[in-house]
Every structure is written in C-alpha cells, then in structure tokens.
Amino acid sequence: MKPPPRPTLGKSTESHDTGRGRHRRPVVDPKSVDLDKDSPHRPRDRAAATDTANSETSQQKTKSKKLTPAQLDKQERDEKKAIKKTQKRAAKANREAVKAAQKVSQRKHHPKTSPADGSRYEASSPWDSLRVASVDNTLLDRLEEQEFIRRHRLRLRISSLIGVLAGVLIVLYVVFFSPLFTYQLAQCHVTGARNVDIKQVCQATQSFEGRSITSLATAGVAKTVLQEVSALKDAQVKPAWPHGLEIHVVERVPVATVRENGKVVGVDRSGVILEIAPGDVAGLPQLDVDMEKLGGQTRKLVDASLIAFGDMPEDLRSMIASVTSDDPAQLQFKLRDGRALVWGNSRDSVEKAQVAKLLFTVQGVKVVDVSNPERPSTR
Secondary structure, three states, X not given: OXXXXXXXXXXXXXXXEOXXXXXXXXXXXXXXXXXXXXXXXXXXXXXXXXXXXXXXXXXXXHXXXXXOHHHHHHHHHHHHXXXXXXXXXXXXXXXXXXXXXXXXXXHHHOOOOOOXXXXXXXXXXXXXXXXXXXXXXXXXXXXXXXXXXXXXXXXXXXXXXXXXXXXXXXXXXXXXXXXXXEOOHHHEXXXXXXXXXXXXXXXXXHHHOOOEOOOOOHHHHHHHHHHHOOOEEEEEEEEEOOOEEEEEEEEOOOOEEXXXXXXXXXXXXXXXXXXXOHHHOOOOOEEEEEHHHOOHHHHHHHXXXXXXXXXXXXXXXXXXXXXXXXXXXXXXXXXXXXXXXXXEOOOOHHHHHHHHHHHOOOOOOOEEEOOOOOOOEEO
C-alpha cells in the first residue's frame, strides 16, 4: 500500500484516510501569512477583537436578564420561604439537642439501662456525643448565669438592708441621744393657770432639764408637777419641739374657807388646803372649824359640807354664809340674807341645788327644804 502524498507548501488541501477515519488539518503556507506589525490580521489583534466581542455579548445578556417586578416579588417570596425553612431546621435541631441532653441526664442516673425497654444504651454515632456535650455546656452556662444573677440580687438586698438599718440607727441617735432635742427650762409653757404661779409650775420640772424630750415620760412629768404644786387638780404635758414642754393645768377650786394656823385659807371639794386672796374669802361659805384639830364627827361634817358645796353652782354657793348643823346626815345652811336651806345628806346634791335655786326666786320664802328633791317644801 502506498503512503499518501505529502501536501505541498502554499496549498490548502485536506486528506481523508478512509481506512483510519482521520481528518488532517490544512497546512498553511508561511509565505501567505502577513507578519507586518500594522496588519489587522495579527494574532494579538484577533484576540483583542474576540475579547471585545465577548464583552459586548455579556452586556447584552445582562441587559436581557433584567427581572420584571413580578419576577422580583417571586424571588423575594422564595427567599422568605428559604429563611423560614432554615429557622424551622434550626428549631428542630435545638429540640433534638434538648432531648439528647435529657437522655444523657437519664443515663447519668441509670447508666446501664434505658428507661423504656431496659436495654443497654449505646451511642448511635460519634456526632451524638458532640451534640450532647454542646448542649451540656450551654445548660451549664445558663445555670452559671442564673446563679450569678441570684447572688447579685442577694448582695443588693443585703446592701439595701444594711443602709436602711444604718439610717434608722442614725435617726434614733439624733432623736433620743443627741443634744438637738434636750429640754430647756426656759422653754416651759404653762396654760390654764389663773391663781397658780406659772414660775412655780415650771420650777417643778427642773429635774427633767437637759434630758431629751423624746425620751421623757409626759405622765411622769405631770405627776411630778401635781406633787409639787398642790393647788393643781390636773396637769397634761406634751412636748413643744425642739426644746420645750407645754403644760396645761387645771386648778383646784376653793368651795369654802377654814382656819389653819390662825389664818383663813381656802379648801376645795377634796379637802385640800389652798392659798386664796383676801378678796375671795367674802364669796365663800365659812366652816367654823380648825383643820389642825379636825377629827371624828366634825371631820364627817366637813366632808359632807364640802361635797354639797362642790356640787352647787357658783351663784348658789356664794349665797351661803355658814353651816348651822352638827349632823352630817342633816345639813343646814344659813344664807347671807338670813334665810335658811335644809339640805339633808350629801346625796343627790346636783338635783337639790337646781330645786333650791328655783325655790329661792319665790318671794316671801324664808326656809327651803330640799332634803327630798322630789318633794321640796318652803316656809
């Protein structure tokens, strides 16, 4: 078999080998190729031209791929669906991790058998161990965070409690022990006194000077004042901030006069001796007794007379001059105008005083008997 003829340079020929099925490329004559630099048919120029054409083609394709509004909406919906699917997968993975952690916790308490069928537990894959370890670390971090928060809140509560207690102690010290609220005698204020000397009342509180008025027992101060000043029937004491005391007094009222140490003095309903002014003696009933020698039947007579005088209104009491009876159960009084008043015993004195005052307004009446106030009589 003869070999195929060799192609001649300068000619473009194709030779097909029918036996082998080969295709031979054309042979290019180098002389037919223009190698001039300025020739547009240089290989570099052809490559540049090809790149330019490719860029133009890609731009056209990009322009042709611009999406319509409907396509954009569809693309956005697809992206949202993809995000939801991703979130669902993550939630499912978290649930699986929690279940795995619970199983691990059960295995710690029952390491040999599972709680369902009693068979031995075997890890399904190495990834289960990694997943359980990750969940355990997350749970531990959460527990540590909760413990830190609990301790922080406890410290805050303890600090607040200490601050409150310190504030209370400071206030208590200032109120009860500091000199800011000590009693000063010059800040004593007395009300309700008519015949009693105010200085005498304030002087009775001298023993309390320098003490904190917040710690003073007002009842004790009032008791001391009543003991020091006998002319007072009652006393009420309250603080006058920041350094004073306000004392309201009720004086004893003389209802008759008696003799004591050769001197005429007043006496109240309870028999307490009172110093009275000479001008007040004329308006009081006179008991012709000496208080130093008082006793026995005379004492009972004086007590009954004082109770009767104490229950009388002041205008009726001022009409009586003296007591003319010696029996405390049958009291009789002599009025300043010469008329007489039969009083009887010392009971129902208020009703007797009202009836007697009314009957003395009747003209020509010289004797009024109110020993029985329900059946009075006149003469």
